[in-house]
Amino acid sequence: MVNPSKVDIVVVGGGLVGGPLAIALAQQGFFVAVIDQEPSQDLLKPDLDGRTTAVSYGSRLIFDELGIWGKVEHTAEPILDIRVFEQGSPWAVYYDHRDIGEAPMGYIVENRTLRQGIFHRAKEALDYVTWMAPASVTWTERNPEGVAVHLADGRILKASLLVGAEGRLSPTRDEAGIKTLRWDYRQMALIAHVSHEKPHQGSAWEIFQPQGPFAILPLRTCPTTGTYRSGIVWTGAPDDIHRLLELDDTAISAELQELFPYFGDIQVSGKRWSYPLGAMVTKGTVDHRLVIVGDAAHTVHPVAGQGVNLGWRDAQTLANVLGKARGLGLDIGAKTLLQDYQRRRRLDTLSILAMTDGMVRLFSNQSSALSFLRNTGLGIVNQISPLKRRLMRHAMGV
Ligand SMILES: Cc1cc2nc3c(=O)[nH]c(=O)nc-3n(C[C@H](O)[C@H](O)[C@H](O)COP(=O)(O)OP(=O)(O)OC[C@H]3O[C@@H](n4cnc5c(N)ncnc54)[C@H](O)[C@@H]3O)c2cc1C
Incomplete structure (x- = not known):
């Protein structure tokens, strides 16, 4: 001892x-x-x-x-694919773990x-x-x-x-x-757990908005109720995040539904946390x-x-x-x-x-020149398989 x-x-x-x-x-x-x-x-x-x-x-x-x-x-919960896009843009990157092997890209x-x-x-x-x-x-x-x-x-x-x-x-x-x-990003992250109508199928989503990125990450299905669950990281300007923190569950769920309609009915419940980002x-x-x-x-x-x-x-x-x-x-x-x-x-x-x-x-900005660059970038990454696979391996830490 x-x-x-x-x-x-x-x-x-x-x-x-x-x-x-x-x-x-x-x-x-x-x-x-x-x-x-x-x-x-x-x-x-x-x-x-x-x-x-x-x-x-x-x-x-x-x-x-x-x-x-x-x-x-x-x-x-294994991450089987990652979907990244900018809100309002037709371009997206879809990282599928099968592009580089059997192993999931990570776990939540x-x-x-x-x-x-x-x-x-x-x-x-x-x-x-x-x-x-x-x-x-x-x-x-x-x-x-x-x-x-x-x-x-x-x-x-x-x-x-x-x-x-x-x-x-x-x-x-x-x-x-x-x-x-x-340095300070003048952003805060709101953290909460959500339940939703449709299964997440092991997908992690990241949606870029000018105020900051929004991510929804797959969690294990509740073993007792069978409810589909995910975690959210909702980033924005501090004033916006304070406003979201003060909404009741019904009001914040309605805002979330508008931002993220892909899993059917979605509900925020339980405690919410916030973190300043730098x-x-x-x-x-x-x-x-x-x-x-x-x-x-x-x-x-x-x-x-x-x-x-x-x-x-x-x-x-x-x-x-x-x-x-x-x-x-x-x-x-x-x-x-x-x-x-x-x-x-x-x-x-x-x-x-x-x-x-x-x-x-x-x-995290509204510049139209950068918007062009972003969308071209997302389009290029999605089309060029060796580049995409390289980025995936980097994210997987292997
Ligand atoms: C919103 C958000 C989401 C994130 N998501 C991810 C993610 O998905 N993936 C990822 O890789 N990273 C993520 N991170 C980053 C991750 O949370 C941190 O990198 C991680 O917590 C750092 O771990 P740490 O042990 O260095 O510090 P901490 O987790 O802060 O731990 C510090 C420990 O030190 C103790 N301590 C503090 N001061 C003292 C003291 N004076 N004396 C003795 N003990 C002390 C504390 O009690 C604590 O136990 C996220 C961060 C944020 C803010």
Whole structure:
């Protein structure tokens, strides 16, 4: 059993990225302490986070290796095709998973089941992972010998490496003075679950409107009532989203029906959530005995459902780099090693950031010149099979 006051690695933030990272590190034989400010039972509450996540096929393979997939698979709905179009335009792109093989393009999983699966898998790795929650860090010392993490309750954890995984507001990143480049899209996303008359057939739809993209993502049919269900991500200007949040279920369902008539009668019910949308990237992701991962290092617009998939690839790469270093008897806090990790993750991060940012800028406006470009682009992508297959593989994370 791990002695929590002396571990190999301290991960601050046990969210969608910090949790899988701890499991991946445990699989490499590292003793890990995870510190999260939220009590574990609160993180698992259905009301905390109503989002659904598009888990790419590549991320599913990572989850298989980490033993998480078996815990969430029963709730995952395969994405068999993706339909993208601009409202009012005849052009559309239709990505069919059969164009590149048998595997689905990804899966839609509710965040609450993802969190539960990650947490329960981490508990199975308890010999290696100590989950400390609720707990918070007051200050940290990083010196040539190691790291000391001082907790608010007076405990001190000693380790060789500190990882900041507290999401976009990461105090670990800010205290280390790691510079960020950030911008605001002046958009918000409304999240809700909907039920509908016709089955979704495994299709994920994305409709671009000048105010922002609207996505409807397939969820598992309700096992008790047989109701067809999907999750929606309705993006728009903050004033519009506040207005939608205030409508009653009948009024918002009527607006949704007008925007999206393809599944027959459609009903919004239950809690609605909203999130402001911005992007952020750090100038670097490592410092002396420190690494930052997930949304602490990069936050992207949810337009392509890529943000946390990027974070899972951070986790996989970091665990592999550290595992190999340990096998060679190297110090896992060594600067050259951490810089190697940083180099490996840079291209993926910047290309997803550029792709999502480009999509938002190209589609979220009413310029007629850009409208011509958009429609020509959609038409070209749909017609050129090698290009389409390349984009599909990229989205699938393989
Ligand atoms: C509307 C919307 C839809 C999205 N859809 C998708 C999608 O379909 N696919 C996709 O890939 N991505 C999607 N994303 C992005 C995805 O949600 C994020 O990339 C992901 O949540 C980042 O995970 P994280 O672990 O880095 O941070 P978080 O999920 O924010 O977790 C941070 C953790 O750190 C803890 N914490 C915070 N501060 C402290 C502290 N000071 N001390 C200790 N603990 C702390 C928190 O309690 C939390 O557990 C979406 C985002 C939004 C806004």
